[in-house]
Amino acid sequence: MFRIGIDIGGTNIAAGIVDESYKIVKKKTIKTRNVSTPSEMIQAIAGLVKDLMKSAMVKADMVTAIGVGVPGTLDPESGKVLYANNLGFEDVPFLTELKKALGEELADKVYFDNDANAAAIGEYITGDYNAKNFVMMTIGTGIGGGVIINGRVLRGCNYAAAEFGHMTINFDGVDCNCGRKGCFEDYASVEGLMNLAWEASRSSSGKKSLLGKVSKREELDGEIFFDAVRKGDKVAKKVLDEYLFYLSEGIINIINIFQPDVLTLSGGITKAADLYLDKLKDLVSKGIYSRNSSKNTEIMLSKGISDSGDIGIIGAALIYKM
């Protein structure tokens, strides 16, 4: 049997047929900008699914489930996408229309979820975690997440739970694009780290450091930064320490709130984890409210398929499971 996962991103809509061992056996992608209305997108998704099935010679009765990861808030009862900023969707009867477009044979097998929830489902299942309470925190350009409790994903009333990035950790801090100040992702995303590094690189000691060689903010990236840390650059190391404080503050908040068995880190920042994971764990273990308890959250790097670009597809294909 197969499942089909569809990941709707701002740039691409990617769909794949996923086998029993969570491998993608066939994949297709279209540009998101090529479909301008919700109805066009729904038709395009149905077309993608049918194309995929045809080219992989998968018949409807070989499909267990079709899942779509949507970047927005959803309503489980009406099957609507309530709001998806990147797609320009507002109150779109997504599920009903997609079922119609896919036809009777597939209609009963269609599921949707928020894309971050789908990713957490994918990580949880493919990573084979032995955890009743599981939190995934994804640290990339922004910070997102997903939570699984007692074998079910925490969706909340509009499927948009686990918006960790928009938890303020500094109510009079920097302006956030969400309208508030001092959100976790402003400090602890890769973007937040690069902002710190850029600022440090402009100071008098920073100019003489490895970071100082970069002359434009856009040129600075994780590779350059962590390379400087690896080479023992003092300015870069100081920046990393400051960053780890911010990151630990958000992680401690989330642990105090969920007390998960496992909190797994994924996303771009984890590529250089050998440089900071032990220190991060130490900061967290000293700060959590339950630190005197002999049982606490284990922090680890994601071990499932989440570092591949295919997490969105595989996770979406597995939505029906949770």
Add this chain to the structure above:
Amino acid sequence: MFRIGIDIGGTNIAAGIVDESYKIVKKKTIKTRNVSTPSEMIQAIAGLVKDLMKSAMVKADMVTAIGVGVPGTLDPESGKVLYANNLGFEDVPFLTELKKALGEELADKVYFDNDANAAAIGEYITGDYNAKNFVMMTIGTGIGGGVIINGRVLRGCNYAAAEFGHMTINFDGVDCNCGRKGCFEDYASVEGLMNLAWEASRSSSGKKSLLGKVSKREELDGEIFFDAVRKGDKVAKKVLDEYLFYLSEGIINIINIFQPDVLTLSGGITKAADLYLDKLKDLVSKGIYSRNSSKNTEIMLSKGISDSGDIGIIGAALIYKM
């Protein structure tokens, strides 16, 4: 049939027999300080339960469940109280010993949970909320909480989840007793509000205000403060506005994280809710990340039994349900 609930507090251990309509039919209390070791406390609890059953003429086969709310971290697998600061407990085999002390007829009916979880269970069941995702935030001297998702309480790996009070909202803010800085409860508990009010009362305009009539910090309480607000005292109203900002920041964080159907407020602060609830709701609705979505969290005052002092007992008696 009856359930028995036991609430272990820092001052009293209170136990009650609870009937099918969640009323306490018989209640007994002992002083916590009269039992100095964990074993003594467990024996005393078993004694309380037997006393209660005897005086209410409730036989073992009339008891559905016995639940204990413990102020600490617990381990569901070993039945241990891992750590309870107020009780001086560390790795106490609580459940095993209590079962033994209660005897064979009752042993299978014994449950325990963190006291805040028990309170949330009590509120959720007696308040008859129609909510798959439910958050209770209790604002008193500190800030605590409980979360119910898909009909089960969020316990976390050590039963100490939902520690909302120790979510930093200002990482370089005031020192918190938990060792971090700027925790939600430092700003948004009743204590936090009183600190703000006291500070304002010492300013030159504050001295002329109704708050200025109080000459000692200990004399200032919620009644005096909200009475001043009710009388239109400008200084008090300004303090309330500042406080509501802090309170809303924490609530917005929790909504962004859980997206509950319902977030209910309980605790001392709710007594004066007529003075601020609408304003608070307005602040929250403007700040939440999903504010453009047509489906969002409903904020309300607790409507169950949580304002009575018996919430701890009733909630504990209902632990077995969730």
